[in-house]
Amino acid sequence: MITAALYVTLGCITLAVLLNLYRLFCGPTAPDRILALDTMLINTIAFIIVFGVLEESSVYFEAALLLAMVGFVGTVAYTKFLLRGDIVE
């Protein structure tokens, strides 16, 4: 049952990522792309967690943790570039 659920979830996440990809490439506006990338990242985190459950291994969580942190920095950097040009001032 759980395995089935796991695969369903993976399927959903995969689909979600594909949807994000569409938004990422079609924009239309830059913020849309940033948002799409951010969402894609969060979905990836979900994916990693589910994958960890699937493989019954906990070594991948740090990756998810780091991804959460880093993804945030990236998003802010992208937006700050559009707002100010200079991301550190």
Next chain:
Amino acid sequence: MLLVLLAFLPFFGAACLLAQRNGERNWQTGIALTSTLTALALLLMLAPTVLDGAVSVFRVAWVPSLGLDFSLRLDGLALLFAGLILGIGALIIVYARFYMPADEPIGYFLALLLLFQGAMLGIALSGNVLLLLIFWELTSLSSFLLIGYSNHKAEGRQGARMALAITGGGGVALIGGLLLLGQIAGSYELADILASGDAIRASELYPVALVLILLGCFTKSAQFPFHFWLPHAMAAPTPVSAYLHSATMVKAGVFLLARLWPALSGTELWFYLVTTTGLITAVIGAVIALFRYDLKAILAYSTISHLGLLTMLFGFGTPAAVMVGVFHLLNHAIFKAALFMNAGIVDHEAGTRDVRLLGGLAGLMPITATVGIIAAASMGGLPPFGGFLSKEMMLEEAAHTAWGGWFWAVPLVALLAATFSMAYSFRYIFHVYLGSRRDSCPAKPHDPSFGMWAPSALLVALTVLVGLFPTTLTARFIAPAVAAATGMSAPVFHPKLWHGLTPALVMSIVAILGGAFALWRHGWLQRIWDAIGLPEAKRLFDQGIELFVESTRKLSGFVHNGSLQRQLAWLFLVSVVLGIEAIRIGGYAPGARETIPAPPVAVVAWVLLLAGVAAVVKAQRQRYLTLIYISVIGLVVSLAFIYLSAPDLALTQISVEVMTILLLLLALNLLPKTPRRISSNARRLRDGLLGIAGGGAAGWVAWAVMTRPPNDPISSYHWERSYAAGGGTNVVNVTLVDFRAFDTFGEITVLGIAALTIFALLQPATRGPSGQRLRQWIAVMPHSPERHPMMFAVAARLLLPLAMMVGLYIFLRGHNMPGGGFIAGLVISIALLMQYMASGFEWADNRRRIDEHPVIGLGVIIAALTGLGSLAFGAPLFSSAYGYFTLPLIGKFELTTAMLFDIGVAMTVFGAVMLALAELSHIAQRAHKEGPCDDSPMDIDPARMLEGGR
């Protein structure tokens, strides 16, 4: 031993002179003269035994593997030549002392002269052909300097360059020739080579070797068609010409012909090459000499002509001819040196060397005239002087030599040469000294001081004596020389003024009459000659060189156009081609490892990646977009690492990814955002194809390897030892900090250097044109005035400690779980950078009181010391140790030196990243602001505003 002394004396003298460069004139002359005369004395001390047929040798190994020994060899021929070099050298030095302008120091000049003398002496004495080569090239070099001595004059420089080009080029050929000769003979020792003449002549390499060697000799001895450098060498001060072109430099080629005569001569090839060249040169030289106006030019061409005659004689290949050659070599040296000095005196006193302005000087400068007339007579071959004897004998030999079927060819041409040399000698006599007085010369000529005419007078006296008592004076020297040159006992040497009515006598009479006629009708002949107007060798030479230079410029400019794209295209192309070539020759068989079926998730990830790649390439000129797309790629790659069980890689990739993005965004801010397209479609097609080729190759190779079973990799050892010997369960980390700690050491060094370089690059960016650009820089798109958004600032403050905690944790667990110093360093720097982004550089920087430079330095040092420390425990460098310790309450815990190493890693990474990004992040501000100003951490701070409001 004396031999070595002899060989080195001139160089020693030169050194002394250079030391005394600004010394007193006579003192310098003294030094030069002493060294030369001492050398001469040494030579005479050695002479008797040599003249009795013994050969005195000295030999020490220098480069045994090459067969190049420092071996000296003094036999009859060497003795004669060395005697000439030193004897005339001494006279030249005296002459130069008085000739050279009193106001200019002559130390440097004399030093060069001695240097050259040493080189010549070396040629004469070398017992090893490679050693001879060295001295040979040295003469080219030193003569280059001597001819270029008056280098403020264009002709001086050009003459020198031309001489070096021709003789140096010949020297290069000679290198080849002599190497081949040595290869054939099996030794570079002269003795061995001379001994194995038959073998040499038999070898199939003989023609090549011969031609190369002759190229060397002919260029040096100014044989046609290489004769033209010699007249231009006349730009040198007269003493130089007198030395180089009478007794030494130009004789070197002829000497070598004589030296190698036993090894090379006696073949058809030898006869036709050498004799013919000699004949042609003899005639051409003599003819041109007749029509020159400059005294030195006349003498120069006459030298060419006489060298031609000598060459011809050695070409005949008979011992008798060699004997005549040696004898004439001696005579020519004597009268030609005298004549050059004489011409110099005329120049010095009359202020010109132009024959057209001179005339009837006999009355004004009787001594000079006497000397000049006798010497010229000897040159032309008038009895009873030395020149007459050798010319007679030369004609005699020529008369008995047939060229192919034509028995008359050689004598006729030789006669022609003799006639013309008679003619220009008459001209030298009559147009300068005799005939009507002219007032056309600039100065009032009179006899020079004793010191200046004495040397030439001495030589003239010599030539007279040789003419009168040839046998008694010269047989003692000539016979051994000839014996040495031919390698067989010399034929009887009996030069006489009167042989009876021999063909030679007839020919000389004809020559004299012809000469007289030419003198009588000189104006007429001159007009004809001018009418013919032969091509000028120098112009051709210069044009040739220029053409050569230009073509190399075209070639080099075409190849090295400095285009990066070309460089890279070649690099990729060569890699791909060689790779394919290797597979082709090496052979390939598909692997047997079964593959892992790909789940849909993986396929989707793959699609994501390809899409990202395509997008980056497509959106290439919308740079901001490419940065967004490229992080999709980074994301997928990290995912791949996670999926394929490489958590460490995933962590690293993720954190490096964001760093790269920050870096690129920082840079992009100041770079063009959407630049014009510049590369043509053709270019893009080419690059596309190249890319596909490279990509295809790389992908295929990856596939090929992944689909074959691993070949028992060394890492199995690491796996087994990781925990037991390395004290960690994360084998990757143990590999990094222990098994291959040395790599990691290098790696962090690289990172540190990168940061330092970036710092060094950006420091001056605020000055000069770059600073101006920064100050004039205007944003392309309108910016929001808010620099430090409140919410972000607050979140960053909360995240900083959390992130640091995470970083420390990742560091501590690294040895056993995914993580480690590098990732920890990155995480912590990211956390700190968040502060920079949120609250601005100034504000954050003032709150972080660490200078990155020492952090980097200490990081590297700690890592290095950990590596070095193990020595203290008698363990090899970069050994690690670990132990489990127990403390009350705390309990059991592990400590490893590897962890210390990892601290070094973390520090370096942190320092490097912070230094680089911090430096990059505020060049714009640096360009604008002068003093540092602590900015507000957030633009909208309600609390502060409230206070402001109250």
Next chain:
Amino acid sequence: MRRLLPHPGLSLLLLIIWMLMLNAFSFGWLVLGVGLAIFVPLFTAPFWPDRPLMRWGFPLLAYIGLVIGDIVVANFHVARLILFRRNRDMRTCWLVLPLELHSAEAITVLAATISLTPGTVSTDISNDGRYLLVHALDTDDAQAEVEKMKARYERRLLEIFR
């Protein structure tokens, strides 16, 4: 004490996080954790000047619980909107929320809460710090929406941040 523990609450949080990360309790780790929980805030203190006084304890926990609950609800709400509401029926609008909170931290928490809860995203703050700009995905009565947010969250936050 204050010098040693500039942010006691933060230190506690860090310690908890530390133990969570290790997820293997040993006294040694705890000691290390305490050490770090003290050291790290000391290092980061200068980056967090004039932090507001906060009341740790029940109100905070209650607030957190409330927000989590609201998030769950909000998600279902938004999910419904996304799935079943046609775009043209979507009544998106801008809300302007007058603020009584003063400290940047408090306002940030409020804004975050608003962003995480039903169909609203806090977009910007007025440059005098008195108003919050919020975007609502679907609302019939803007004023009521504003009142609800103020009553439900800001009031509580006013108690926590004094």
Next chain:
Amino acid sequence: MSAVSTALDVLIAALLVLGGAFALIGSWGLNRLPSLMSRLHGPTKATTLGVGSCLIASMTYFPVHGLPWTAHELLIALFLFITAPISANMIAKTYIHGLHTGQSELAQVEDIKPPSPPNGSEWATFGISEKSSDLDQD
């Protein structure tokens, strides 16, 4: 296997599916909603809960199936809940900045612009008041 563990398994499965569903819905919203401001709502919530429920699922899964219990999930959740609103805020700022300055690559300029604050002040993204702007030397 015991009823409890079965129940837990059901719970876990439900959480997982829920998580997946929310992730999908969030991204679906991102695609179908008309303008950025409304698209923002999808990810900031749905996705966070999606991840959240996956996290809870795994937190319960490991102990239930006799594997070491890990709490990293909580951390991840914490990070996400701290960062998600900020990301949304920054993106929104970018968008209204685009609206304000009429940059078509930043915003669909025909969208309704936000109303100005009542008291005559301005949104931070559009303008910094004197009181604060004298703080920064720009």
Next chain:
Amino acid sequence: MSIEFLVASAIGALTAAGIYLCLRARTFPVVLGLAMLSYAINLFLFAMGRLLVDRPPLYAKDVVEHTDPLPQALVLTAIVISFGMTALAVVLSLRTFLETGTDQVDGIPDEDTKRKAADRK
């Protein structure tokens, strides 16, 4: 489709794109190209240890099957180095642009290229 094929083709694609971008005339795409190539090379090095799913190289007595740790260590080193290099390349290209006013790799000002293009027509 096998994982190996996906990875191999991904490497191929990245390399191709990297090469193409490296051959552009301006510094920024060249830097992107280098980034692409380093992705490719990281994957390549990693793949040289062969691929395994969920067998991280964490030592435990009972574990027998595990991925090859060495390539991972190599890749880590490679990542770090190429990060340093990329950083330097980025800064250098920026610095050069600021100094010379052109971002063309051969330092040719854009005006000149415009003129050349005009001459060609």
Next chain:
Amino acid sequence: MTALIAAPLLLPAFAATAALLFRRRRRLIGAGISIFATALLLLADIALIMQAMRGEIIAYDLGGWPAPYGIVLVLDRLAALMLVLTAVLALAVIVHAVLTGLDRKGWHFHPLFHFQLLGVNGAFLTGDLFNLFVFFEVLLIASYGLLLHGQGARRLTAGVQYVVVNLVGSIIFLIALGLLYGVTGTLNMADVLVRGADLPAGDQGLFRAAGLLLLVVFGLKAALLPLHLWLPRAYAGAAPAVAALFAIMTKVGAYAIVRTGPLVIGVQAGDYVLPAALATMLLGFAGMLAARGLRSMAAFALIGSTATLLAAVALFEPGALAAGLYYLPHTTLSAALLFLLTDLVIRWRCVEGDAMVPTPTYSGRVGLGALFLAAGVALAGLPPLSGFIGKLLILDAALTSSWAVAIWALVLGTSFIAVIALSRAGSTLFWKQDSTPATAGRGEPAPLWESAPSLFLVAALVALTVGAGPITAYMEATSRQVFDTNAYVHAVLGSEVED
């Protein structure tokens, strides 16, 4: 003291970091540390070459992990030779840099300089291919810093190209290494040889591909046609003193070819190298004749002479290699000498920089001319300096090869071109006088002491000539050792491969 083998690595590392940490103090300290450390390095290297001369190969397992599992440092005659050469060159360059104040022209000169040495020495000492890569990176990134030292538009543009090309080179290097590991499962040079021998036929192609890719990388460093295109602009762009130091870098490439040829690449690779080397020779010396400035002339001289060396190496035959090895220090030192001279010319004469134009006479001109003559004689391979002996050795060794004619023609022909080029340059620079009044010249007398390092290099060349006998003997022993792969394998892997 076997750990002495690591001295050439640790000394520069500590010197660099020390110079970095002391950079705030008066610069004299930094310079002092720097020069002292370099001198010390020379001593250490001399001690090492003494060890190497005993004939047996010393392998040092770092971390006590036996090869091939750990990283091993290997000291044999070849490595020792390269180390000493590097130290000699480095000493000359660092003194020159300090005397001419180059180290004050920008940031971090001394740290970068010593990191460069660290990289070069590491490349010479390591017996592990990936470690070789790492040290290549160290020396490269340091070289980027040094190349850009002082900056300015021209240097920056040159830098961009240099950096990018070498980054791509590094990537190819990694592909080769990965492939090598993937096929043989090892990274240790000796082990690669052992395992490569008994690879299945199906793997040989991939194995060779790895080898040839390595060849590409090393060829790039050694500036072999058509991979030499990067060099002229980069070296002509760098500060001449830095370029002088870089003279060793092309030799790192040559060294790597020599080292890995018998072990990894396979000596048949010479068939690709030889033609390339010959063509490079021609282009190099032609470029010398074509050059309009001293810097680029020196750069092309470096290309040409390095190619001459590679032509000898490419024969992969003991005699030829020995000849090449004798020529190696010669070309390094003489090219460096020309670069240092270029710097002096630029500094001493008025405003013409390195352009080959006549100038009003200036103080120190004659001395420079004499030095230039020495450099020219050396580079053209004329007696009495070592280049002549080197070329004789090469010609002598090449006779037996099937390429003999081409090699002879090119070696002899190129020295003729060099003679013409150098005599033209010399007479323009040091003889021809500009008619404009000498007031244009920098009035003050030339700082003659600045020429001390150049004189030192000349002395080294003379020593190379006078000591040609013993030196060639050493080189022959070295080249025998290089080809005696069994000894190498045994020394590195010890008893692992007895059976």
